Amino acid sequence: MSETKKFLYVNRKAPYGTIYALEALEVVLIGAAFEQDVSLAFLDDGVYQITKGQDTKDLGMKNFSPTYKALGDYDVNKIYVEQESLDARGLTLDDLLPLTWEDEDDDWAEKDSIKVISATEMAKIMEQSDVVFSF
Amino acid sequence: MALEVGGKTVETDEEGYLENRDEWNMDIANAIAVAENLEMSDSHWEVVNFLREYYEEYQIAPAVRVLTKAIGKKLGKDKGNSKYLYELFPYGPAKQACKIAGLPKPTGCV
Numbered sequence: 001m002s003e004t005k006k007f008l009y010v011n012r013k014a015p016y017g018t019i020y021a022l023e024a025l026e027v028v029l030i031g032a033a034f035e036q037d038v039s040l041a042f043l044d045d046g047v048y049q050i051t052k053g054q055d056t057k058d059l060g061m062k063n064f065s066p067t068y069k070a071l072g073d074y075d076v077n078k079i080y081v082e083q084e085s086l087d088a089r090g091l092t093l094d095d096l097l098p099l100t101w102e103d104e105d106d107d108w109a110e111k112d113s114i115k116v117i118s119a120t121e122m123a124k125i126m127e128q129s130d131v132v133f134s135f
Numbered sequence: 136m137a138l139e140v141g142g143k144t145v146e147t148d149e150e151g152y153l154e155n156r157d158e159w160n161m162d163i164a165n166a167i168a169v170a171e172n173l174e175m176s177d178s179h180w181e182v183v184n185f186l187r188e189y190y191e192e193y194q195i196a197p198a199v200r201v202l203t204k205a206i207g208k209k210l211g212k213d214k215g216n217s218k219y220l221y222e223l224f225p226y227g228p229a230k231q232a233c234k235i236a237g238l239p240k241p242t243g244c245v
Contacts, residue, residue, distance in 0.1 A: 033198055062194065070193040073201045108208065 006037045008129035011046035016061055021049045024135035025067060032074040039129070040071070041122060043082035046135075047089065050081070050097050050114075065097065072101030077113040084119050140166045152234050156190075159237030167235045171226065179223055179235075181210060186236040196241040199229035 009028050015021040032038060042050060049065070056063040071079070079099055086092060099113040117125070126132055138145045140163050146154040151167065153159060164183060168175045175183075185206060189197055197205065199217070207215015214220075220228035229241040 029195070029198070033200065064194055066192060066194045070195055070197065070201070073193075073197065073205060102208075104204075 004035070004037050005130040006039070006128065007031065008039045008041060008126060008132045010041045010043070010126070010132060010134045011049055012044040013049075013135065014045040015049040015054065015065065016056060016059055020135045021046070022064055024133070025064065027133070028071070028076060029067075029074055032076055035075075038076050039078040039080060039125065040076065041080045041082070041125065043085045043119075043122065045085075045089075047081055047085045047091060047096075050079075050099065051091065051095050052097055068097055068099055071099060072113055075101070077101035077111070079113045079115065080122060080125055081114055081116050082119055082122050083116050086116065138163070138166055138170070150234075150240065152240055153237040156237045156239070163237065164235050167237075171231055171234070173224070173231070173235070175235075176223075178214075179232075181214075182206065182220065182223060182228065182232050183236045185209065186232055186238060190236075190238050196233045196236075196238045197229065198241050199227065202229050202232075202241075 009024055011021060011024050013020045028038065028040065050068050051065075054063050054065045071077070081093075081096065093114065093116055096114060100110045101113050102108045102110055136147045136149060136151065138147055138151075145158055145163055148154060151170065153163070165175055168179070173179065186196060186202070189202075189205065199220075203215055203217055203220060205215075206220065217228070224231040233239070233241055
């Protein structure tokens with residue numbers, strides 16, 4: 001077993017219109033099989049990826065937002081959202097999907113995955129990561 | 136590729152996964168199982184139905200590690216292990232059961 005690295009996936013783009021958001025999500029799910037230390041960051045328009053109530057009927061694209069709720073099952077439970085990006089778009093934590101994970105070692109207690117942090121804290125998270133993927 | 140079920144033709148991809156999962160029904164599931172040399176028991180159905188519910192909720196087919204954990208939680212620890220699931224689906228519980236469930240190949244299955 002090779003040593004565990006800290007992976008950070010940075011999502012900056014709106015969910016639809018480009019393929020970045022969906023591709024990032026698939027890479028995260030596939031990468032989760034390799035048992036690395038995985039974190040996700042959402043900033044700029046990327047925060048829209050995890051907003052509630054997405055409706056893609058008129059876009060002719062699959063609404064893949066329910067899949068973010070599976071991240072907890074894949075042991076991806078560190079999801080950082082930048083406060084400044086939310087503020088600039090008039091969004092709050094309540095507008096985001098309730099992403100949770102179940103702690104097997106704590107009798108399957110449901111815990112929140114999302115942490116809203118400042119731009120300064122986000123910079124630190126990026127600095128502390130071994131590998132940063134930007135989407 | 137295509138599958139003949141009850142006089143109807145159902146399109147599949149080159150690996151045997153349904154092209155259109157809305158066409159799925161129990162007869163098709165049985166036909167895919169026969170092609171995989173599997174006889175569907177209640178235990179098989181339990182896993183297949185679980186996968187369909189999971190897909191309905193999350194829009195993905197779970198990777199085998201996730202499936203094992205989730206089955207263990209829902210159906211009990213004696214079923215949430217790879218030995219039990221591989222006995223039911225010898226060619227890989229996620230891949231084979233997803234195929235029978237009419238779902239795409241699991242995300243995270245390389």
